[in-house]
Amino acid sequence: xxxxxxxxxxxxxxxxxxxxxxxxxxxxxxxxxxxxxxxxxxxxxxxxxxxxxxxxxxxxxxxxxxxxxxxxxxxxxxxxxxxxxxxxxxxxxxxxxxxxxxxxxxxxxxxxxxxxxxxxxxxxxxxxxxxxxxxxxxxxxxxxxxxxxxxxxxxxxxxxxxxxxxxxxxxxxxxxxxxxxxxxxxxxxxxxxxxxxxxxxxxxxxxxxxxxxxxxxxxx
Numbered sequence: 001x002x003x004x005x006x007x008x009x010x011x012x013x014x015x016x017x018x019x020x021x022x023x024x025x026x027x028x029x030x031x032x033x034x035x036x037x038x039x040x041x042x043x044x045x046x047x048x049x050x051x052x053x054x055x056x057x058x059x060x061x062x063x064x065x066x067x068x069x070x071x072x073x074x075x076x077x078x079x080x081x082x083x084x085x086x087x088x089x090x091x092x093x094x095x096x097x098x099x100x101x102x103x104x105x106x107x108x109x110x111x112x113x114x115x116x117x118x119x120x121x122x123x124x125x126x127x128x129x130x131x132x133x134x135x136x137x138x139x140x141x142x143x144x145x146x147x148x149x150x151x152x153x154x155x156x157x158x159x160x161x162x163x164x165x166x167x168x169x170x171x172x173x174x175x176x177x178x179x180x181x182x183x184x185x186x187x188x189x190x191x192x193x194x195x196x197x198x199x200x201x202x203x204x205x206x207x208x209x210x211x212x213x214x215x216x217x218x219x220x
Contacts, residue, residue, distance in 0.1 A: 001211050007030060014035050021045065027056065027079070028051075032082050073109065076109050081113070083198075088122075101194045113203045125177060126179055134167070150185065157170055164193065
């Protein structure tokens with residue numbers, strides 16, 4: 001199976017976690033797009049969806065799925081999204097698509113976070129994929145210096161602005177052995193909106209696409 005076929009398989013598998021007559025949280029990125037396309041098959045059985053990005057909202061609307069503002073939603077049984085990396089404890093690096101802050105907010109509201117990913121995303125230690133950090137523009141140089149102190153090599157994502165109007169620093173060179181501690185440390189830096197570490201609120205379930213089929217891995 002190709003990587004795209006694996007992504008499609010987990011996108012379809014995630015439908016089993018959708019609660020009918022409820023609101024579904026939807027992530028951003030190529031794997032999440034496959035879930036959105038699959039979700040169209042049951043759009044008449046859900047009340048709508050909350051999107052973590054403008055791009056995902058447009059794709060949902062294109063399928064005729066009602067898109068709701070998170071501020072109008074008090075309860076969300078499940079959030080489905082991909083990951084750039086995920087470890088055995090279901091801590092993740094997210095933000096390759098630049099929607100990390102909105103993803104983290106929507107995930108915080110959901111009762112269950114279902115991560116959908118192909119087998120290449122499962123790693124022993126997070127950090128091979130550069131860690132995205134959303135930053136207020138005026139704090140760019142300050143935050144870059146702080147990332148160096150933490151052992152990272154930050155690079156400005158050129159020509160990119162988030163849906164929130166901010167910039168993203170991609171921080172390479174980190175071996176993330178304690179994801180919750182590093183997430184807390186980065187989030188405390190003045191000017192950081194959020195780090196793309198999803199450890200304090202990691203995934204509850206991982207649907208992992210493999211050539212042998214979709215594996216279900218639950219948080220230890």
